[in-house]
Amino acid sequence: MPQDAPAPGAAPTAEQLEPVKAAVRALLHQPEYDDGSAGPVLVRLAWHSAGTYCKETNTGGSNGAGMRYEKEGGDPANAGLQHARAFLEPVKSQFPFISYADLWTLAATVAVAEMGGPAVPWQGGRTDYADDAKVPPRGRLPDGAQGADHLRFIFYRMGFSDQEIVALSGAHNLGRCHGDRSGFEGKWVNNPTRFSNQYFKLLLKFEGEWKKTTLANGLQQFVYVDEDLAAGEEGEGEKEEGLMMLPTDMSLISDPKFRAWVEKYAADQDLFFRDFAAVFAKLLELGIQRDAQGRVANEENVEDGYRS
Numbered sequence: 126m127p128q129d130a131p132a133p134g135a136a137p138t139a140e141q142l143e144p145v146k147a148a149v150r151a152l153l154h155q156p157e158y159d160d161g162s163a164g165p166v167l168v169r170l171a172w173h174s175a176g177t178y179c180k181e182t183n184t185g186g187s188n189g190a191g192m193r194y195e196k197e198g199g200d201p202a203n204a205g206l207q208h209a210r211a212f213l214e215p216v217k218s219q220f221p222f223i224s225y226a227d228l229w230t231l232a233a234t235v236a237v238a239e240m241g242g243p244a245v246p247w248q249g250g251r252t253d254y255a256d257d258a259k260v261p262p263r264g265r266l267p268d269g270a271q272g273a274d275h276l277r278f279i280f281y282r283m284g285f286s287d288q289e290i291v292a293l294s295g296a297h298n299l300g301r302c303h304g305d306r307s308g309f310e311g312k313w314v315n316n317p318t319r320f321s322n323q324y325f326k327l328l329l330k331f332e333g334e335w336k337k338t339t340l341a342n343g344l345q346q347f348v349y350v351d352e353d354l355a356a357g358e359e360g361e362g363e364k365e366e367g368l369m370m371l372p373t374d375m376s377l378i379s380d381p382k383f384r385a386w387v388e389k390y391a392a393d394q395d396l397f398f399r400d401f402a403a404v405f406a407k408l409l410e411l412g413i414q415r416d417a418q419g420r421v422a423n424e425e426n427v428e429d430g431y432r433s
């Protein structure tokens with residue numbers, strides 16, 4: 126078993142990471158879970174670990190793996206991500222040298238690539254907080270029930286542009302909403318374990334046909350059900366469950382500045398893949414300061430002031 130660990134304080138080398146990535150690849154196929162893959166929820170884990178970043182105060186971000194603590198892990202916005210963390214626990218046991226913060230972010234890049242998406246540049250060296258003192262406050266992640274102003278408020282705080290907001294949102298090609306997690310229900314695209322630009326295409330294709338519905342819990346979302354397909358398949362196996370969009374997703378086509386990018390990404394998958402790779406890499410690096418060797422500043426090697 127390869128247990129070649131990096132020198133103390135150093136980021137793992139590419140060679141040391143290979144078996145870690147292979148172990149992540151090996152756990153992606155989960156026939157009993159959701160649509161058969163751990164990939165989507167791993168991508169969401171990395172995003173929520175990083176999406177707490179605030180550029181004004183230089184707090185939050187993927188360094189530290191604060192979601193291990195109730196203060197962050199128990200944020201209702203993170204409901205369901207315990208499944209993603211549990212999927213990765215055997216990999217952490219097998220390769221104790223990799224920090225949780227590195228493993229969660231690395232696993233998302235492996236998942237994106239395995240699901241047919243682009244290679245996302247990734248650098249290691251994150252460390253895990255020793256306690257919850259530096260865990261950011263709750264409430265920094267977006268609320269799907271809101272609109273374009275809210276998206277800008279949340280993502281400008283992290284330092285993203287309108288174009289980057291739209292590119293990042295393309296991750297909703299993957300996975301689904303769960304009633305017992307966010308309260309929303311359903312998937313955005315028909316094949317939610319294949320990374321593509323389908324989400325942007327469907328936003329535009331069914332424009333005018335997305336129907337606003339109110340769920341039993343009072344939340345509103347938009348749904349599209351292909352009536353013919355649904356009727357035709359009744360009685361013979363699975364019924365078409367329809368597709369959904371969150372109010373925040375719909376704001377990407379009602380806001381003209383966002384919409385210009387939705388149209389570009391719907392028309393050009395290569396452009397979307399390039400932009401997604403760049404912006405997802407940027408997300409995973411938020412708040413991380415590196416020296417010339419790529420070493421991450423942390424409590425041990427930086428004087429007071431870092432992340433204070």
Ligand code: CCH
Pocket residue numbers: 165166168169172205267268269270276293294296297299300301302303304306307308309371373405
């Ligand atoms: Fe998301 N997302 N997301 N999302 N998300 C949900 C699921 C996924 C919002 C709300 C939700 C990003 C941006 C936003 C994924 C990746 C990204 C769910 C359902 C909600 C609600 C959760 C549940 O019930 O399980 C909102 C609002 C925003 C605002 O922009 C960004 C950015 C990314 C990544 C780059 C992925 C993947 C999922 C599927 C998770 C799964 O378990 O299948």
